[in-house]
Amino acid sequence: MHHRLQVQKNRPEIKVVKEYGQLPLVVCYSSLLNQVFMNLLANAIDALSDAATRTDTPLKEPQIVIRTQTQPIQSLSSTEKATDGAVIQIGDNGSGISQDVLEHIFDPFFTTKPVGKGTGLGLSISYKIVVEKHGGQLRCVSSPGQGTSFIVEIPLNPQPS
Ligand SMILES: Nc1ncnc2c1ncn2[C@@H]1O[C@H](COP(=O)(O)OP(=O)(O)O)[C@@H](O)[C@H]1O
Ligand SMILES: [Mg+2]
Incomplete structure (x- = not known):
């Protein structure tokens, strides 16, 4: 997605800050998880492009932070016990999401983007991949x-799907 980060006519280059902690090898569906990260990054880039081109106070330093770490997470299959998880956080300094929109972002076909731009499927598919495929x-x-x-929280040990 490198080319989408580069400087554009109406937008400065998007800076990517990588704070990668130690992660062990994780048993996972790697190509599906890759799809999740692509979806999240594409959404962050859209939000930052929006924020950089808005007319009132354009965002001057669009930035994405990617943070990875290992930490105890709540696993779905054993509600009481915490299990070790790989935690991947993708943050942007775009305009943010209002509470009423936030309630729907994981719904299939929900999009706030113009017709032809958004399908509203990225987050609902990502949610399924993370929750149903990986527990x-x-x-x-x-x-x-x-x-x-x-x-994104992924249990380090495979969970039943
Ligand atoms: N990083 C973000 N910043 C602001 N809004 C976001 C972000 N990620 C997702 N959204 C909101 O969630 C909605 C659904 O996202 P998604 O399922 O990927 O569909 P799409 O990108 O096709 O609209 C987006 O239309 C947008 O309103
Ligand atoms: Mg999307």
Whole structure:
């Protein structure tokens, strides 16, 4: 996706900050998870492009932060016990998401983008991949003006799907 980060006519280059912690090898459907990260990054780039081109206060330093770490997570299959998980966080400093939109972002076909741009499927598919295929969690933390952060949690040990 490198070319989408580069400087464009109406937008500065998007800076990517990588804070990669130690992650062990994880048993997973890697091409599906790759799809999840692509979806999250594409959404972040869309949001940052929007914020950089808005007329009132254009965002001057669009940025994506990718953070990885290992930490205890709540596994779906054993509700009481915490299990070790790979946690991947993708954050942007775009315009953020209002509470009423936030309630729908994982719904299939929900999009706030113009016809022809958004399909509204990226997050619903990503949610299925993370939660149903990996027994993990996909959460979003966002508020208007505060940017947006998606947190992917994948149990280190395979969970029944
Ligand atoms: N990083 C983000 N910043 C702001 N809004 C976001 C972000 N990621 C997702 N959204 C919101 O969630 C909606 C659904 O996302 P998605 O399922 O990927 O569909 P699409 O990208 O095709 O609209 C988007 O239309 C947008 O309103
Ligand atoms: Mg999308």
